[in-house]
Amino acid sequence: MAHSxxxxxxxxxxxxxxxxxxxxxxxxxxxxxxxDVVISGVYGGGGNSGAVFKNDYIELANLSDSPVSVAxxxxxxxxxxxxxxxxxxxxxxxxxxxxxxxxxxxxxxGTVSLPTPDAIGAIPMSGTSGVVALNTSQIPMVGCGxxxxxxxxxxxxxxxxxxxxxxxLAAPGLSNTxxxxxxxxxxxTDNNSVDFSAGVPKVTNTAGTTVSASDPGDPGxxxxxxxxxxxxxxxxxxxxxxxxxxxxxxxxxxxxxTTGSARGFWFQDPNVDADPLTSEGVFVFMGSTTPSVAxxxxxxxxxxxxxxxxxxxxxxxxxxxxxxxxxxLSSANPLPAAIPVAFPDAxxxxxxxxxxxxxxxxxxxxxxxxxxxxRITLDQSTRLVSPVNTEFGELWxxxxxxxxxxxxxxxxxxxxxDQNSGRLMVASLVPAPAANVGSTLAxxxxxxxxxxxxxxxxxxxTQLGTITDGGLKKQMVQxxxxxxxxxxxxxxxxxxxATNPDSKFAKLAQAVVSNLGSPDxxxxxxxxxxxxxxxxxxxxxxxxxxxxxxxxQAAGGPAYDWRSINPNNDTDGGEPGGNIRQVFLxxxxxxxxxxxxxxxxxxxxxxxxxxxxxxxxxxxxxxxxIDPTSxxxxxxxxxxxxxxxxxxxxxxxxxxxxxxxxxxxxxxSAAVQPPVRSSEVQRQNQAAEVNQFIQDLNTKxxxxxxxxxxxxxxxYQFSPAVATLTGNGTALKTLIDTLPVDQxxxxxxxxxxxxxxxxxxxxxxxxxxxxxxxxxxxxxxxASDHDPQIxxxxxxxxxxxxxxxxxxxxxxxxxx
Numbered sequence: 111m112a113h114s115x116x117x118x119x120x121x122x123x124x125x126x127x128x129x130x131x132x133x134x135x136x137x138x139x140x141x142x143x144x145x146d147v148v149i150s151g152v153y154g155g156g157g158n159s160g161a162v163f164k165n166d167y168i169e170l171a172n173l174s175d176s177p178v179s180v181a182x183x184x185x186x187x188x189x190x191x192x193x194x195x196x197x198x199x200x201x202x203x204x205x206x207x208x209x210x211x212x213x214x215x216x217x218x219x220g221t222v223s224l225p226t227p228d229a230i231g232a233i234p235m236s237g238t239s240g241v242v243a244l245n246t247s248q249i250p251m252v253g254c255g256x257x258x259x260x261x262x263x264x265x266x267x268x269x270x271x272x273x274x275x276x277x278x279l280a281a282p283g284l285s286n287t288x289x290x291x292x293x294x295x296x297x298x299t300d301n302n303s304v305d306f307s308a309g310v311p312k313v314t315n316t317a318g319t320t321v322s323a324s325d326p327g328d329p330g331x332x333x334x335x336x337x338x339x340x341x342x343x344x345x346x347x348x349x350x351x352x353x354x355x356x357x358x359x360x361x362x363x364x365x366x367x368t369t370g371s372a373r374g375f376w377f378q379d380p381n382v383d384a385d386p387l388t389s390e391g392v393f394v395f396m397g398s399t400t401p402s403v404a405x406x407x408x409x410x411x412x413x414x415x416x417x418x419x420x421x422x423x424x425x426x427x428x429x430x431x432x433x434x435x436x437x438x439l440s441s442a443n444p445l446p447a448a449i450p451v452a453f454p455d456a457x458x459x460x461x462x463x464x465x466x467x468x469x470x471x472x473x474x475x476x477x478x479x480x481x482x483x484x485r486i487t488l489d490q491s492t493r494l495v496s497p498v499n500t501e502f503g504e505l506w507x508x509x510x511x512x513x514x515x516x517x518x519x520x521x522x523x524x525x526x527x528d529q530n531s532g533r534l535m536v537a538s539l540v541p542a543p544a545a546n547v548g549s550t551l552a553x554x555x556x557x558x559x560x561x562x563x564x565x566x567x568x569x570x571x572t573q574l575g576t577i578t579d580g581g582l583k584k585q586m587v588q589x590x591x592x593x594x595x596x597x598x599x600x601x602x603x604x605x606x607x608a609t610n611p612d613s614k615f616a617k618l619a620q621a622v623v624s625n626l627g628s629p630d631x632x633x634x635x636x637x638x639x640x641x642x643x644x645x646x647x648x649x650x651x652x653x654x655x656x657x658x659x660x661x662x663q664a665a666g667g668p669a670y671d672w673r674s675i676n677p678n679n680d681t682d683g684g685e686p687g688g689n690i691r692q693v694f695l696x697x698x699x700x701x702x703x704x705x706x707x708x709x710x711x712x713x714x715x716x717x718x719x720x721x722x723x724x725x726x727x728x729x730x731x732x733x734x735x736i737d738p739t740s741x742x743x744x745x746x747x748x749x750x751x752x753x754x755x756x757x758x759x760x761x762x763x764x765x766x767x768x769x770x771x772x773x774x775x776x777x778x779s780a781a782v783q784p785p786v787r788s789s790e791v792q793r794q795n796q797a798a799e800v801n802q803f804i805q806d807l808n809t810k811x812x813x814x815x816x817x818x819x820x821x822x823x824x825x826y827q828f829s830p831a832v833a834t835l836t837g838n839g840t841a842l843k844t845l846i847d848t849l850p851v852d853q854x855x856x857x858x859x860x861x862x863x864x865x866x867x868x869x870x871x872x873x874x875x876x877x878x879x880x881x882x883x884x885x886x887x888x889x890x891x892x893a894s895d896h897d898p899q900i901x902x903x904x905x906x907x908x909x910x911x912x913x914x915x916x917x918x919x920x921x922x923x924x925x926x
Contacts, residue, residue: 144298146174147204148266149185152242153311154235155286157217162287162311162323164220166235167227168212168242169313171296172204179203183265184248185212185231188258190239190273195251195258198231202316209314225319238283239271259300268302279465281306287323288353297422304464304781307417309353332437334360334410339379339483340388342415342428347464347479347781349428352417356430358410362443363403364391364485365539365558365572374429375401376483376558376570377409380446387468390446391483391558395431403438405572406445410437420562423776423786425463425475427561428482448487448556451569453477453509457531460783474531475779478559478567486569487556488534494577495521495533495861497890498545503538504565506861507551515852516863518888519548519580522852523862525828529778533861535568544890547858548580565860566779583924584885587627587900591915594757594905596701598764599629600820600867602896605685606634607642608653612661617893619661625885625925626898628667630700631754633766634658635747635822637674638688645687649676655693662695670695673703673733673752678711683745683770692750692766692821694733701762704753709734715751717806725812729753729763736765736803742795746770749800749821757905760816763807765800767821769793769831778860793825797835804841808872816903817842817872822896827854827865835870842870845880845901848918856897858887869901877907877916884922 151169155161168185172178180203186195204210213227215234235242243251243258244266254261256274269276270290271283278301281290289311299305312322335358337351342359344350361377378391394401394411395418403409414432419425458475459466470477492507499505510532514522521530536555552575560570590597603618622628640653651674659670674693684690696703708731709715715734720726735748747768754762770792776785800819807815819842825831827846836842846854846865855863869880880901886892900921907916 144266146178148298149268150292153289155237157220158286160286161220162222165216166214170210175206177203184245186243187233188241196233199248200229211315225315225321228316239273241269241275243267277302279303282308307352334358339392340383343389345387352415355414357412363407366401368400378446389482393429395429406442408439408443423780425781448485450489451486457529458783462782481559486559490553492551494549496858498542500544503542505536508532520863523864535565537568538571538574545577546582547888548582550578552576585883585922586625586925588921592905596756596903597629598631599900600633601898602635602822604894605636607638608640609642615661619665623665623667630697632695634693635768636690637693643685643687649679649689668697671698682747694752702755706732717810727811737799742799763817765819769796769824793831794834797831816874820869823868844870856882869899877904879919879921881920881922
C-alpha cells in the first residue's frame with residue numbers, strides 16, 4: 111500500500127523544516143530538529159498582578175522512548191532585545207515521554223505554588239517577550255545576536271512575543287495569565303510560531319505531577335458568557351484566543367460523534383456576525399467520553415480553546431477541549447441552515463497558509479476554513495470519484511464534473527500543480543451503501559465540516575443523499591494473438607498472509623485467472639510471511655504462496671511455480687511482523703526460470719558476461735536482490751531479480767519492485783503549500799540503484815538484453831523517482847505513458863485517480879501490448895487497493911520496421 115488510512119488522532123513523524131523554509135522563504139532555523147528533549151513550556155508572569163502561579167517557569171519534555179540525562183545542561187534566558195543570557199544549571203534526567211520543571215523567579219502575587227521543581231533558578235523572566243534556550247553545556251551564551259538558535263550546544267530555543275531571536279518566527283507573546291506551550295504531540299519543526307500556542311499556564315514535573323491555572327467556570331451557571339463561537343474561530347486559520355478558557359459559549363448542537371477516541375459534538379451559533387471570514391461552528395473534543403447531548407440541543411459550553419493537528423504538516427482544527435462542561439438549556443431546536451458548498455476555481459495559494467489572510471472567494475482551502483465546524487450541504491448531485499469505503503463510511507465526490515475526468519468516472523491526478531480542486535470527502539455518520547466510482551450522489555448530503563488527517567476537510571454527513579449506481583464494469587485481458595506471446599503482470603495483493611481468510615485468496619485468484627488471463631509470469635507485491643503480522647521471527651512465506659497457488663488452480667488457472675528470497679526479520683518495512691516481499695509466480699509450461707544458487711537476503715545480484723568480450727549476459731545469482739545492504743533500502747523492500755527463458759530460449763530479465771511508501775509526506779491540504787514530499791528522497795535513491803543495475807545490463811549486453819522493471823513504485827509517472835529509474839527514458843520506457851493521459855492510473859487516494867504501479871521495458875523489447883486492468887481501485891468490493899498491470903511481449907517482433915501486429919496496443923477490455 112502507498113498511503114495508510116490513518117484514523118483521526120494519529121500523528122506522523124516529524125519532517126525537516128529546512129524543506130519548508132526553502133519553499134516559503136522563512137528566516138533561519140536551528141541547527142537540527144530535536145528528536146528527544148525540547149522546551150515544552152515557558153511562562154514569565156509568575157507572581158504578577160492577576161497571576162495564579164507564584165513563579166515563572168520553563169518546562170522541558172522528553173519525546174523519546176528512553177530517559178535522557180540533562181546533567182551538565184542548562185536553560186538560559188535573555189530579554190527580547192538582549193544578547194546576555196542568564197543561566198540555570200540542570201541535573202538528573204527526564205523520563206521517557208516525561209516532563210522536567212525548572213522553577214524561576216517569584217513575584218509578589220499569585221496563589222498557587224508550582225509542583226516540586228526538578229531544577230530551581232532565580233531568573234526574572236519577562237511576562238510578555240523574551241528568549242529561552244536549552245543548552246547541552248553550562249557555558250553562558252554570549253555574542254550570538256539574533257542567531258542564537260544556531261549557536262553551539264543549543265538544543266532548542268524559543269523566542270516569544272516581540273523578539274527577533276527565534277526559530278523561524280516568534281511564539282505568541284505572554285501575559286500574567288497566559289503561558290506558551292508546545293502544541294499537539296510536541297513535535298519540533300523549528301518554527302516557534304507553529305510549535306507553540308498561548309494558553310492557561312499548566313506545568314508537569316518528572317514525577318508526573320501536573321498543576322494548572324485553568325478554571326473552566328461554574329458548570330451550574332446557565333448564563334451565556336460573552337465569548338461566541340465566531341470569537342473562538344476568528345478571521346484566520348489559528349484562533350486568536352487559543353489556549354484560553356472560555357465559559358458558557360452558546361450554540362445549537364448540530365451533530366455528535368459517539369465512537370472512537372475522538373468523541374464529542376459540533377455546535378453552531380445561529381446568530382452570525384458580520385464577518386464572512388469567521389466560522390460559526392466548532393467541534394467540542396471529549397476524547398473517549400460519549401457526549402450526552404443530541405442534535406437540536408441548545409447548550410452552553412465551557413472549556414479550553416485548542417488547535418489540533420491530526421498529522422505532521424496538516425492544518426489545525428480549532429476545538430474546545432480540556433475539561434469540558436456542558437449545560438443543556440433546551441432540546442428539539444431547529445438546526446442552523448446549512449451552507450451550500452460552492453468552491454472557487456483555485457485549490458490553494460502557496461507558502462505558509464496560516465501566515466496569510468483568508469480569501470474564501472479565491473481558494474478552496476480558504477472557503478473550507480471559513481466554514482470549519484459549520485453545517486454545509488451538497489445542494490446538487492455529484493459524482494463519486496472514489497468507491498465507498500463501507501467500513502468507515504467514507505467516499506469522495508467532485509463538485510466540478512468536467513475537471514480532469516477519467517473515462518470511467520474518476521478524476522485523474524496529472525501533476526503536482528493540479529490537485530483537482532473539485533474534490534470533497536464525505537465521511538458519513540449514517541450507514542453508507544457500497545458504491546463504485548462513477549456512481550451519482552443525489553443532492554441533500556448535509557453535516558458539519560471537519561478536518562481529518564490524510565483526507566483533510568470532510569463533510570461529516572448526518573444526512574446522505576441517495577446513491578445511484580453508475581454501472582461501472584471490471585476489466586479483463588483478451589487472449590493472446592500468437593502462441594509465443596509472453597504475458598508478464600504485476601499485482602500488489604495488499605498484505606496477503608496464510609492467516610487471511612480463504613475468501614481473500616479465492617477473490618485474488620479468480621482475478622488472476624478471469625481478469626488477467628493467467629499471466630505467464632506474475633510479480634506479486636506485499637506477500638507476507640506465514641503468520642502475517644505476528645512478530646515472532648518467522649520470515650518464510652512458503653505457506654502463503656502455496657495457498658495462493660492452490661487458489662489459482664481451484665479457479666481454473668495453471669499450476670504456478672514460484673521463486674522469492676526471504677528477507678531478514680523486521681527489516682523490509684510494511685506491516686510490523688509481516689515481513690512483506692516480492693514473489694515471482696511463473697507457469698512452467700510457458701516459461702523457464704533460470705536458477706543460479708547463492709541468492710539470499712544480503713547478497714547483491716550482478717550482471718555477468720559469458721566472456722570478457724561477449725554480449726551474452728546472465729545473473730550472478732537467480733533469484734537475487736539488488737544491493738540489499740545499501741542504505742537506499744533501509745526499512746524497505748529490496749528489488750527481486752530473476753532470469754527467465756521463453757519462446758525458444760529467449761532470455762528475459764525481470765526486476766520486481768516495491769519502493770518505500772509515501773508515509774510522512776504532507777497531505778495535499780497541508781498548512782504549507784506546496785506540500786512537503788519527504789519520502790521522495792529515499793525513492794529517488796532506490797530508483798538510482800535499479801537504474802544502475804539496468805544500465806549495467808544494457809551496457810554489458812550491448813543493448814540486447816530484454817528486461818522488464820515492474821511493481822509498486824509508490825510514485826507518479828511525473829515524479830523525480832520515475833525519471834531517475836528510467837534515465838529520463840533512455841534506459842527504460844514507462845508503459846503507463848503510452849496510455850492516454852486520462853487513463854493513467856492504478857490506484858485512488860483522496861479522490862485522485864493516480865499512478866503508483868508501473869511496468870517499464872528495456873529498448874530491446876520492441877513489440878508489446880500493455881494495459882492497466884481496472885478491477886479493484888474503483889470498486890467497493892476490493893480484493894486489493896491496487897489495480898494490476900500486464901504487458902505482453904509479442905513474438906516475431908525483433909525486426910525493423912515492426913509488423914502491424916507488433917505495434918503497441920492494449921489487451922484490456924471491459925468484462926462483457
